[in-house]
Amino acid sequence: MKTITVLGSGCAKCTKTAETIQRVAEALKVDVTVIKDSSPQLLLQYGVMQTPAVLIDEQLMHSGSIPHRSEIEQWLLAE
Amino acid sequence: MLYLFTRFADWTIIELIGLDKDSRLGAALHFFIEDTTKIFALLIVMIYLIALARASLRIERVRDYLVGKHRLVGYGLGSFFGAITPFCSCSSIPLFLGFTSAGIPIGATMAFLLTSPLINEVAILLLGSLLGWKFTLMYIAVGMAVGIIGGFFLDSIHAERLLQPFVRKAFEASDAAPSEKSAPTASLGLRERHRFAADELLDILGRVWKWVFIGVGLGAALHGFVPEGWIEQNLGQGQWWSVPVAVLTGIPLYSNATGVIPVMESLIAHGLPVGTTLAFCMSTVAASFPEFILLKQVMQWRLLALLFAMLLVSFTVVGWIFNGLSAWII
Numbered sequence: 001m002k003t004i005t006v007l008g009s010g011c012a013k014c015t016k017t018a019e020t021i022q023r024v025a026e027a028l029k030v031d032v033t034v035i036k037d038s039s040p041q042l043l044l045q046y047g048v049m050q051t052p053a054v055l056i057d058e059q060l061m062h063s064g065s066i067p068h069r070s071e072i073e074q075w076l077l078a079e
Numbered sequence: 080m081l082y083l084f085t086r087f088a089d090w091t092i093i094e095l096i097g098l099d100k101d102s103r104l105g106a107a108l109h110f111f112i113e114d115t116t117k118i119f120a121l122l123i124v125m126i127y128l129i130a131l132a133r134a135s136l137r138i139e140r141v142r143d144y145l146v147g148k149h150r151l152v153g154y155g156l157g158s159f160f161g162a163i164t165p166f167c168s169c170s171s172i173p174l175f176l177g178f179t180s181a182g183i184p185i186g187a188t189m190a191f192l193l194t195s196p197l198i199n200e201v202a203i204l205l206l207g208s209l210l211g212w213k214f215t216l217m218y219i220a221v222g223m224a225v226g227i228i229g230g231f232f233l234d235s236i237h238a239e240r241l242l243q244p245f246v247r248k249a250f251e252a253s254d255a256a257p258s259e260k261s262a263p264t265a266s267l268g269l270r271e272r273h274r275f276a277a278d279e280l281l282d283i284l285g286r287v288w289k290w291v292f293i294g295v296g297l298g299a300a301l302h303g304f305v306p307e308g309w310i311e312q313n314l315g316q317g318q319w320w321s322v323p324v325a326v327l328t329g330i331p332l333y334s335n336a337t338g339v340i341p342v343m344e345s346l347i348a349h350g351l352p353v354g355t356t357l358a359f360c361m362s363t364v365a366a367s368f369p370e371f372i373l374l375k376q377v378m379q380w381r382l383l384a385l386l387f388a389m390l391l392v393s394f395t396v397v398g399w400i401f402n403g404l405s406a407w408i409i
Contacts, residue, residue, distance in 0.1 A: 009172050009373060040172055040376045044249055049138050049177035050170055065278075 008051030107303025153187030158226035161194035182253030186234030194226035241382035311350030329362025358398030
């Protein structure tokens with residue numbers, strides 16, 4: 001099961017990113033855990049300068065905007 | 080070209096609704112219709128064009144460019160990039176961390192963060208169309224000066240001592256050398272630029288449209304319903320105390336530049352001195368508690384309080400200076 005972390009200090013776009021990922025995962029019937037994390041330490045650790053950012057299994061996939069649906073599908077379906 | 084919008088408002092008020100343009104309600108509605116149509120038309124055209132031009136400006140590149148620059152150059156550049164980079168307050172923390180951990184001095188970083196909310200393309204556009212180019216140039220100069228002087232001040236008191244410990248550690252661990260890991264800069268084709276600009280347009284409009292209505296609505300209310308001459312009689316001489324009062328009034332008001340500029344237009348038209356108006360506007364836009372609370376994640380309380388006091392003092396001084404110079408400006 002993939003663990004997906006959305007990084008960002010509680011802005012509207014971060015919430016929306018997490019919701020979108022959850023919804024796409026449900027539609028694709030992929031089992032995921034979506035977590036939101038607003039800790040500045042994590043931003044520093046991954047060198048994220050624009051939120052929202054998305055980590056999948058601790059790997060930085062995306063930052064700076066709400067990801068497009070097609071991108072999310074790719075992430076979720078990748079092995 | 081902008082007279083089109085005045086004509087349109089004339090036509091709506093007189094022909095369509097059948098109100099007297101000089102009645103209270105008529106004047107307020109006229110102001111509202113003229114300004115909202117003008118602002119939205121300008122916003123749509125200009126945000127798109129500007130985004131097209133700056134599609135390849137990435138914040139990571141700004142960071143790499145600022146790393147290793149001399150401090151004094153850093154303040155000016157930080158403030159300049161703060162003005163031209165798109166910015167949303169929820170990005171201030173990651174941006175602060177990214178700059179600081181790359182070894183950019185806190186002064187240059189804060190020059191960026193202080194100027195950023197004050198100057199952006201939307202603000203410049205509104206000022207230019209509502210208050211004229213002289214005022215706009217002056218506003219840009221003052222906004223950058225606040226960032227540059229603020230940055231200089233923070234470095235000279237060694238503000239990095241007052242960061243949260245983990246940030247300070249990251250700052251000290253950086254070697255202040257230009258970063259090697261900067262992403263290769265792909266050249267963008269027209270299609271990518273268009274996509275970026277369209278996304279940007281929707282994003283910015285989505286954020287500011289309600290501020291346009293609120294700002295213009297308040298401006299219109301002031302325009303139609305504050306008795307003619309009241310502001311001028313009571314505050315028109317630029318009494319020294321009116322500036323700090325304007326700054327304090329601006330603090331609890333939480334708006335961005337888009338919302339406050341139509342109010343400025345109305346205040347100035349009613350005879351509020353330029354400096355007082357400017358002080359009020361800057362305080363509303365840049366000194367807001369919600370954003371300061373966010374910065375608590377990376378700064379200690381003492382630094383936050385210092386920063387806040389610094390802003391209030393500089394806005395007051397700006398107000399006094401411009402009240403003194405007001406004959407030249409408008």
